[in-house]
Amino acid sequence: MTGTRPKSGPREDVGEGVVDRVLGALAALCLVAIVLMLFGNACLRLLADMPLPWVQEVVTGLLLWLTMFGFVxxxxxxxxxxxxTFVTKLPVRVRIGVRIATELVTAAVLLHLAWFSLQYVVDFGGDSTPYLRLPRGFFTSALPVGAAAGALAVLVRLPSVRAVVLRERGEPAV
Structure with a gap:
Protein backbone atom coordinates (compact mmCIF):
# COMPACT_ATOMS: atom_id res chain seq x y z
CA MET A 1 0.00 0.00 0.00
CA THR A 2 1.02 3.56 -0.34
CA GLY A 3 0.34 4.26 3.30
CA THR A 4 -2.54 6.61 2.52
CA ARG A 5 -5.68 5.84 4.34
CA PRO A 6 -8.88 5.54 2.34
CA LYS A 7 -11.44 8.14 3.32
CA SER A 8 -14.73 6.98 4.73
CA GLY A 9 -17.94 8.64 5.74
CA PRO A 10 -18.14 11.03 8.69
CA ARG A 11 -19.76 8.49 11.02
CA GLU A 12 -17.04 5.91 10.34
CA ASP A 13 -14.27 8.47 10.89
CA VAL A 14 -15.52 9.28 14.39
CA GLY A 15 -15.65 5.61 15.46
CA GLU A 16 -12.40 4.75 13.73
CA GLY A 17 -10.72 7.81 15.18
CA VAL A 18 -11.64 6.79 18.72
CA VAL A 19 -10.39 3.22 18.24
CA ASP A 20 -7.19 4.45 16.59
CA ARG A 21 -6.58 6.99 19.36
CA VAL A 22 -7.15 4.33 22.05
CA LEU A 23 -4.77 1.91 20.32
CA GLY A 24 -2.20 4.67 19.86
CA ALA A 25 -2.52 5.73 23.50
CA LEU A 26 -2.11 2.14 24.73
CA ALA A 27 0.95 1.68 22.52
CA ALA A 28 2.40 4.99 23.73
CA LEU A 29 1.72 4.02 27.34
CA CYS A 30 3.56 0.72 26.84
CA LEU A 31 6.47 2.51 25.19
CA VAL A 32 6.73 5.12 27.95
CA ALA A 33 6.62 2.41 30.62
CA ILE A 34 9.33 0.43 28.81
CA VAL A 35 11.61 3.46 28.42
CA LEU A 36 11.14 4.59 32.02
CA MET A 37 11.80 1.11 33.43
CA LEU A 38 14.88 0.58 31.29
CA PHE A 39 16.24 4.04 32.08
CA GLY A 40 15.57 3.62 35.79
CA ASN A 41 17.16 0.19 35.82
CA ALA A 42 20.22 1.47 33.94
CA CYS A 43 20.58 4.29 36.49
CA LEU A 44 20.28 1.83 39.37
CA ARG A 45 22.90 -0.40 37.77
CA LEU A 46 25.30 2.50 37.16
CA LEU A 47 24.83 4.44 40.38
CA ALA A 48 24.16 1.73 42.95
CA ASP A 49 25.18 -1.47 41.17
CA MET A 50 21.71 -2.78 42.11
CA PRO A 51 19.54 -3.30 39.02
CA LEU A 52 16.05 -4.61 39.54
CA PRO A 53 15.90 -8.19 38.21
CA TRP A 54 12.18 -8.12 37.37
CA VAL A 55 12.45 -5.23 34.89
CA GLN A 56 13.48 -7.54 32.06
CA GLU A 57 10.40 -9.74 32.35
CA VAL A 58 8.02 -6.76 32.51
CA VAL A 59 9.72 -5.02 29.58
CA THR A 60 9.60 -8.21 27.50
CA GLY A 61 5.90 -8.64 28.25
CA LEU A 62 5.07 -5.00 27.53
CA LEU A 63 6.99 -5.24 24.27
CA LEU A 64 4.57 -7.97 23.14
CA TRP A 65 1.60 -5.73 23.88
CA LEU A 66 3.28 -2.73 22.23
CA THR A 67 3.92 -4.79 19.10
CA MET A 68 0.35 -6.02 18.89
CA PHE A 69 -1.18 -2.57 19.51
CA GLY A 70 1.00 -1.20 16.72
CA PHE A 71 0.18 -4.12 14.46
CA VAL A 72 -3.58 -3.71 14.85
CA THR A 85 3.06 -2.99 -9.67
CA PHE A 86 1.29 -6.06 -11.04
CA VAL A 87 -2.16 -5.44 -9.60
CA THR A 88 -2.49 -1.88 -10.93
CA LYS A 89 -2.23 -3.21 -14.50
CA LEU A 90 -5.28 -5.46 -14.04
CA PRO A 91 -8.83 -4.48 -15.02
CA VAL A 92 -10.91 -2.98 -12.22
CA ARG A 93 -13.11 -6.05 -11.68
CA VAL A 94 -10.06 -8.30 -11.42
CA ARG A 95 -8.35 -5.84 -9.07
CA ILE A 96 -11.40 -5.89 -6.82
CA GLY A 97 -11.39 -9.70 -6.85
CA VAL A 98 -7.66 -9.83 -6.11
CA ARG A 99 -8.08 -7.31 -3.28
CA ILE A 100 -10.96 -9.29 -1.76
CA ALA A 101 -9.01 -12.55 -2.06
CA THR A 102 -5.98 -10.89 -0.45
CA GLU A 103 -8.07 -9.57 2.42
CA LEU A 104 -9.66 -12.98 2.98
CA VAL A 105 -6.27 -14.75 2.97
CA THR A 106 -4.92 -12.12 5.38
CA ALA A 107 -7.87 -12.65 7.73
CA ALA A 108 -7.47 -16.43 7.51
CA VAL A 109 -3.76 -16.25 8.32
CA LEU A 110 -4.42 -13.93 11.27
CA LEU A 111 -7.18 -16.20 12.59
CA HIS A 112 -4.82 -19.16 12.22
CA LEU A 113 -2.20 -17.26 14.21
CA ALA A 114 -4.81 -16.30 16.82
CA TRP A 115 -5.89 -19.93 17.22
CA PHE A 116 -2.40 -21.33 17.67
CA SER A 117 -1.27 -18.51 19.93
CA LEU A 118 -4.41 -19.05 22.02
CA GLN A 119 -3.42 -22.70 22.35
CA TYR A 120 0.03 -21.53 23.51
CA VAL A 121 -1.53 -19.26 26.12
CA VAL A 122 -3.81 -22.07 27.33
CA ASP A 123 -0.88 -24.49 27.59
CA PHE A 124 1.75 -22.17 29.08
CA GLY A 125 -0.13 -19.07 30.27
CA GLY A 126 -0.42 -20.39 33.81
CA ASP A 127 3.34 -20.65 34.25
CA SER A 128 4.74 -17.96 36.52
CA THR A 129 7.38 -15.41 35.61
CA PRO A 130 10.58 -15.91 37.61
CA TYR A 131 10.65 -12.72 39.70
CA LEU A 132 7.17 -11.27 39.96
CA ARG A 133 5.37 -14.63 39.82
CA LEU A 134 2.84 -13.20 37.35
CA PRO A 135 1.16 -15.68 35.04
CA ARG A 136 2.90 -15.62 31.65
CA GLY A 137 -0.53 -15.51 30.06
CA PHE A 138 -0.81 -11.91 31.26
CA PHE A 139 1.80 -11.00 28.63
CA THR A 140 1.47 -13.74 25.99
CA SER A 141 -2.26 -13.17 25.63
CA ALA A 142 -1.23 -10.18 23.50
CA LEU A 143 -0.58 -12.61 20.63
CA PRO A 144 -4.08 -14.10 20.23
CA VAL A 145 -5.76 -10.79 21.11
CA GLY A 146 -3.70 -8.85 18.55
CA ALA A 147 -4.06 -11.45 15.81
CA ALA A 148 -7.83 -11.73 16.32
CA ALA A 149 -8.21 -7.93 16.42
CA GLY A 150 -6.18 -7.67 13.20
CA ALA A 151 -8.38 -10.27 11.51
CA LEU A 152 -11.50 -8.44 12.69
CA ALA A 153 -10.16 -5.14 11.32
CA VAL A 154 -9.54 -6.80 7.93
CA LEU A 155 -13.01 -8.39 7.83
CA VAL A 156 -14.75 -5.16 8.85
CA ARG A 157 -13.21 -3.26 5.92
CA LEU A 158 -14.05 -6.03 3.41
CA PRO A 159 -17.37 -4.48 2.25
CA SER A 160 -15.56 -1.26 1.27
CA VAL A 161 -12.96 -2.93 -0.99
CA ARG A 162 -14.73 -2.01 -4.22
CA ALA A 163 -15.02 1.66 -3.26
CA VAL A 164 -11.36 1.75 -2.16
CA VAL A 165 -10.15 0.28 -5.47
CA LEU A 166 -12.25 2.74 -7.47
CA ARG A 167 -11.02 5.63 -5.33
CA GLU A 168 -7.40 4.55 -5.91
CA ARG A 169 -8.06 4.77 -9.65
CA GLY A 170 -9.73 8.15 -9.29
CA GLU A 171 -13.10 6.83 -10.42
CA PRO A 172 -16.37 7.59 -8.63
CA ALA A 173 -17.84 4.69 -6.64
CA VAL A 174 -21.28 3.92 -8.05
Missing amino acids: LGVRRHESIAVH
Whole structure:
Protein backbone atom coordinates (compact mmCIF):
# COMPACT_ATOMS: atom_id res chain seq x y z
CA MET A 1 0.00 0.00 0.00
CA THR A 2 1.02 3.56 -0.34
CA GLY A 3 0.34 4.26 3.30
CA THR A 4 -2.54 6.61 2.52
CA ARG A 5 -5.68 5.84 4.34
CA PRO A 6 -8.88 5.54 2.34
CA LYS A 7 -11.44 8.14 3.32
CA SER A 8 -14.73 6.98 4.73
CA GLY A 9 -17.94 8.64 5.74
CA PRO A 10 -18.14 11.03 8.69
CA ARG A 11 -19.76 8.49 11.02
CA GLU A 12 -17.04 5.91 10.34
CA ASP A 13 -14.27 8.47 10.89
CA VAL A 14 -15.52 9.28 14.39
CA GLY A 15 -15.65 5.61 15.46
CA GLU A 16 -12.40 4.75 13.73
CA GLY A 17 -10.72 7.81 15.18
CA VAL A 18 -11.64 6.79 18.72
CA VAL A 19 -10.39 3.22 18.24
CA ASP A 20 -7.19 4.45 16.59
CA ARG A 21 -6.58 6.99 19.36
CA VAL A 22 -7.15 4.33 22.05
CA LEU A 23 -4.77 1.91 20.32
CA GLY A 24 -2.20 4.67 19.86
CA ALA A 25 -2.52 5.73 23.50
CA LEU A 26 -2.11 2.14 24.73
CA ALA A 27 0.95 1.68 22.52
CA ALA A 28 2.40 4.99 23.73
CA LEU A 29 1.72 4.02 27.34
CA CYS A 30 3.56 0.72 26.84
CA LEU A 31 6.47 2.51 25.19
CA VAL A 32 6.73 5.12 27.95
CA ALA A 33 6.62 2.41 30.62
CA ILE A 34 9.33 0.43 28.81
CA VAL A 35 11.61 3.46 28.42
CA LEU A 36 11.14 4.59 32.02
CA MET A 37 11.80 1.11 33.43
CA LEU A 38 14.88 0.58 31.29
CA PHE A 39 16.24 4.04 32.08
CA GLY A 40 15.57 3.62 35.79
CA ASN A 41 17.16 0.19 35.82
CA ALA A 42 20.22 1.47 33.94
CA CYS A 43 20.58 4.29 36.49
CA LEU A 44 20.28 1.83 39.37
CA ARG A 45 22.90 -0.40 37.77
CA LEU A 46 25.30 2.50 37.16
CA LEU A 47 24.83 4.44 40.38
CA ALA A 48 24.16 1.73 42.95
CA ASP A 49 25.18 -1.47 41.17
CA MET A 50 21.71 -2.78 42.11
CA PRO A 51 19.54 -3.30 39.02
CA LEU A 52 16.05 -4.61 39.54
CA PRO A 53 15.90 -8.19 38.21
CA TRP A 54 12.18 -8.12 37.37
CA VAL A 55 12.45 -5.23 34.89
CA GLN A 56 13.48 -7.54 32.06
CA GLU A 57 10.40 -9.74 32.35
CA VAL A 58 8.02 -6.76 32.51
CA VAL A 59 9.72 -5.02 29.58
CA THR A 60 9.60 -8.21 27.50
CA GLY A 61 5.90 -8.64 28.25
CA LEU A 62 5.07 -5.00 27.53
CA LEU A 63 6.99 -5.24 24.27
CA LEU A 64 4.57 -7.97 23.14
CA TRP A 65 1.60 -5.73 23.88
CA LEU A 66 3.28 -2.73 22.23
CA THR A 67 3.92 -4.79 19.10
CA MET A 68 0.35 -6.02 18.89
CA PHE A 69 -1.18 -2.57 19.51
CA GLY A 70 1.00 -1.20 16.72
CA PHE A 71 0.18 -4.12 14.46
CA VAL A 72 -3.58 -3.71 14.85
CA LEU A 73 -3.27 0.05 14.36
CA GLY A 74 -1.28 -0.53 11.16
CA VAL A 75 -3.87 -2.99 9.86
CA ARG A 76 -6.70 -0.57 10.64
CA ARG A 77 -4.88 2.27 8.84
CA HIS A 78 -4.10 0.12 5.78
CA GLU A 79 -0.38 0.66 6.33
CA SER A 80 0.75 -2.86 5.60
CA ILE A 81 3.34 -3.54 2.94
CA ALA A 82 1.97 -4.33 -0.50
CA VAL A 83 3.28 -4.45 -4.05
CA HIS A 84 0.97 -2.75 -6.51
CA THR A 85 3.06 -2.99 -9.67
CA PHE A 86 1.29 -6.06 -11.04
CA VAL A 87 -2.16 -5.44 -9.60
CA THR A 88 -2.49 -1.88 -10.93
CA LYS A 89 -2.23 -3.21 -14.50
CA LEU A 90 -5.28 -5.46 -14.04
CA PRO A 91 -8.83 -4.48 -15.02
CA VAL A 92 -10.91 -2.98 -12.22
CA ARG A 93 -13.11 -6.05 -11.68
CA VAL A 94 -10.06 -8.30 -11.42
CA ARG A 95 -8.35 -5.84 -9.07
CA ILE A 96 -11.40 -5.89 -6.82
CA GLY A 97 -11.39 -9.70 -6.85
CA VAL A 98 -7.66 -9.83 -6.11
CA ARG A 99 -8.08 -7.31 -3.28
CA ILE A 100 -10.96 -9.29 -1.76
CA ALA A 101 -9.01 -12.55 -2.06
CA THR A 102 -5.98 -10.89 -0.45
CA GLU A 103 -8.07 -9.57 2.42
CA LEU A 104 -9.66 -12.98 2.98
CA VAL A 105 -6.27 -14.75 2.97
CA THR A 106 -4.92 -12.12 5.38
CA ALA A 107 -7.87 -12.65 7.73
CA ALA A 108 -7.47 -16.43 7.51
CA VAL A 109 -3.76 -16.25 8.32
CA LEU A 110 -4.42 -13.93 11.27
CA LEU A 111 -7.18 -16.20 12.59
CA HIS A 112 -4.82 -19.16 12.22
CA LEU A 113 -2.20 -17.26 14.21
CA ALA A 114 -4.81 -16.30 16.82
CA TRP A 115 -5.89 -19.93 17.22
CA PHE A 116 -2.40 -21.33 17.67
CA SER A 117 -1.27 -18.51 19.93
CA LEU A 118 -4.41 -19.05 22.02
CA GLN A 119 -3.42 -22.70 22.35
CA TYR A 120 0.03 -21.53 23.51
CA VAL A 121 -1.53 -19.26 26.12
CA VAL A 122 -3.81 -22.07 27.33
CA ASP A 123 -0.88 -24.49 27.59
CA PHE A 124 1.75 -22.17 29.08
CA GLY A 125 -0.13 -19.07 30.27
CA GLY A 126 -0.42 -20.39 33.81
CA ASP A 127 3.34 -20.65 34.25
CA SER A 128 4.74 -17.96 36.52
CA THR A 129 7.38 -15.41 35.61
CA PRO A 130 10.58 -15.91 37.61
CA TYR A 131 10.65 -12.72 39.70
CA LEU A 132 7.17 -11.27 39.96
CA ARG A 133 5.37 -14.63 39.82
CA LEU A 134 2.84 -13.20 37.35
CA PRO A 135 1.16 -15.68 35.04
CA ARG A 136 2.90 -15.62 31.65
CA GLY A 137 -0.53 -15.51 30.06
CA PHE A 138 -0.81 -11.91 31.26
CA PHE A 139 1.80 -11.00 28.63
CA THR A 140 1.47 -13.74 25.99
CA SER A 141 -2.26 -13.17 25.63
CA ALA A 142 -1.23 -10.18 23.50
CA LEU A 143 -0.58 -12.61 20.63
CA PRO A 144 -4.08 -14.10 20.23
CA VAL A 145 -5.76 -10.79 21.11
CA GLY A 146 -3.70 -8.85 18.55
CA ALA A 147 -4.06 -11.45 15.81
CA ALA A 148 -7.83 -11.73 16.32
CA ALA A 149 -8.21 -7.93 16.42
CA GLY A 150 -6.18 -7.67 13.20
CA ALA A 151 -8.38 -10.27 11.51
CA LEU A 152 -11.50 -8.44 12.69
CA ALA A 153 -10.16 -5.14 11.32
CA VAL A 154 -9.54 -6.80 7.93
CA LEU A 155 -13.01 -8.39 7.83
CA VAL A 156 -14.75 -5.16 8.85
CA ARG A 157 -13.21 -3.26 5.92
CA LEU A 158 -14.05 -6.03 3.41
CA PRO A 159 -17.37 -4.48 2.25
CA SER A 160 -15.56 -1.26 1.27
CA VAL A 161 -12.96 -2.93 -0.99
CA ARG A 162 -14.73 -2.01 -4.22
CA ALA A 163 -15.02 1.66 -3.26
CA VAL A 164 -11.36 1.75 -2.16
CA VAL A 165 -10.15 0.28 -5.47
CA LEU A 166 -12.25 2.74 -7.47
CA ARG A 167 -11.02 5.63 -5.33
CA GLU A 168 -7.40 4.55 -5.91
CA ARG A 169 -8.06 4.77 -9.65
CA GLY A 170 -9.73 8.15 -9.29
CA GLU A 171 -13.10 6.83 -10.42
CA PRO A 172 -16.37 7.59 -8.63
CA ALA A 173 -17.84 4.69 -6.64
CA VAL A 174 -21.28 3.92 -8.05
